[in-house]
Amino acid sequence: MTLATTRETTPEKSSPSIRSGIGKTWTTAEAAALYRMPLNDLLFKAQTIHRANFDPNRVQLSRLLSIKTGGCPEDCAYCSQSVHHESGLSASKLMEVERVIAEAKKARDGGATRYCMGAAWRNPKPRDMEAVVAMVKGVKALGMETCMTLGMLDREQSEQLSHAGLDYYNHNIDTSERYYSEIITTRHFADRIETLANVRAAGMKVCCGGIVGMGEQESDRVEMLTTLANLPEHPESVPINMLIPIPGTPLANAAPIDPIDFVRTVALARIMMPESVVRLSAGRTAMTDEMQALCFFAGANSIFVGDTLLTAGNPENDKDMALFQRLGLQPMELDGAS
Numbered sequence: 057m058t059l060a061t062t063r064e065t066t067p068e069k070s071s072p073s074i075r076s077g078i079g080k081t082w083t084t085a086e087a088a089a090l091y092r093m094p095l096n097d098l099l100f101k102a103q104t105i106h107r108a109n110f111d112p113n114r115v116q117l118s119r120l121l122s123i124k125t126g127g128c129p130e131d132c133a134y135c136s137q138s139v140h141h142e143s144g145l146s147a148s149k150l151m152e153v154e155r156v157i158a159e160a161k162k163a164r165d166g167g168a169t170r171y172c173m174g175a176a177w178r179n180p181k182p183r184d185m186e187a188v189v190a191m192v193k194g195v196k197a198l199g200m201e202t203c204m205t206l207g208m209l210d211r212e213q214s215e216q217l218s219h220a221g222l223d224y225y226n227h228n229i230d231t232s233e234r235y236y237s238e239i240i241t242t243r244h245f246a247d248r249i250e251t252l253a254n255v256r257a258a259g260m261k262v263c264c265g266g267i268v269g270m271g272e273q274e275s276d277r278v279e280m281l282t283t284l285a286n287l288p289e290h291p292e293s294v295p296i297n298m299l300i301p302i303p304g305t306p307l308a309n310a311a312p313i314d315p316i317d318f319v320r321t322v323a324l325a326r327i328m329m330p331e332s333v334v335r336l337s338a339g340r341t342a343m344t345d346e347m348q349a350l351c352f353f354a355g356a357n358s359i360f361v362g363d364t365l366l367t368a369g370n371p372e373n374d375k376d377m378a379l380f381q382r383l384g385l386q387p388m389e390l391d392g393a394s
């Protein structure tokens with residue numbers, strides 16, 4: 057069944073109440089009230105909205121490659137790639153363009169429709185731009201969607217990447233504005249918002265979400281999603297990450313988030329940003345199949361495939377495909393991905 061067919065035959069599609077997350081300015085009180093609804097009511101609402109906007113049994117597959125690992129001058133408390141933490145990760149140089157394209161081809165042949173390339177930078181230097189532009193062009197030529205995450209971008213860099221054909225730029229706000237300085241001190245929340253504006257102004261799509269389980273309060277999760285839902289346009293992709301505590305980082309001993317609270321966060325993202333692809337992102341290795349199933353029911357419809365996520369572990373492909381089979385899920389085709 058194609059996405060278009062499902063959308064045409066879904067009766068709720070035109071219901072204004074189901075699409076009300078678009079163009080709405082949310083208050084944190086409204087969002088918090090949703091977050092705390094009885095779980096059955098919250099999941100029913102999220103799934104109803106999900107069905108009005110997507111084929112409920114299709115999940116978009118993305119593949120992520122670290123094109124430059126470690127040695128990052130930023131001090132994000134969750135990250136093994138920061139020079140400020142003793143994670144034992146050794147830094148590498150920017151990968152050669154040909155190797156990136158060869159890896160992308162393997163990912164395409166394995167079913168991925170989007171290729172995400174990440175570099176551990178505060179921001180790209182002028183000397184890096186030629187190579188990253190060539191990577192975008194090369195991966196696009198394979199017929200894949202392209203996404204990059206390179207740190208902060210100015211207007212000119214955003215234009216360069218957009219002209220090269222970059223479809224998405226990933227730049228997470230990570231957490232609430234209130235909690236931000238507890239997690240990162242080398243930049244400000246406003247810097248993130250500025251890069252997001254530069255990316256939009258250059259005509260690229262935005263991939264922007266956050267991480268939960270970093271010791272934040274429930275109100276921080278609600279506030280983070282309220283910030284995303286109140287951006288001038290909703291991010292087309294909203295990754296919701298569950299912290300992978302990494303030895304040597306300040307969050308190595310962070311208490312794990314209650315899985316039900318994680319599911320609530322996914323459901324809230326689905327309700328507040330009805331047409332965005334919500335990605336069940338980092339942390340799936342620590343989730344049971346049942347928890348992932350609940351996340352898909354709550355409206356998650358994208359995952360990363362492959363056995364590593366930049367530097368952290370991810371379920372093996374066979375395990376993911378076995379889970380898809382158990383749940384009756386299928387990969388989303390390229391024209392249905394966003």
Ligand code: SF4
Nearest residue numbers: 128130132135138176
């Ligand atoms: S999350 Fe990104 S910006 Fe922060 S330390 Fe890691 S690589 Fe650097």
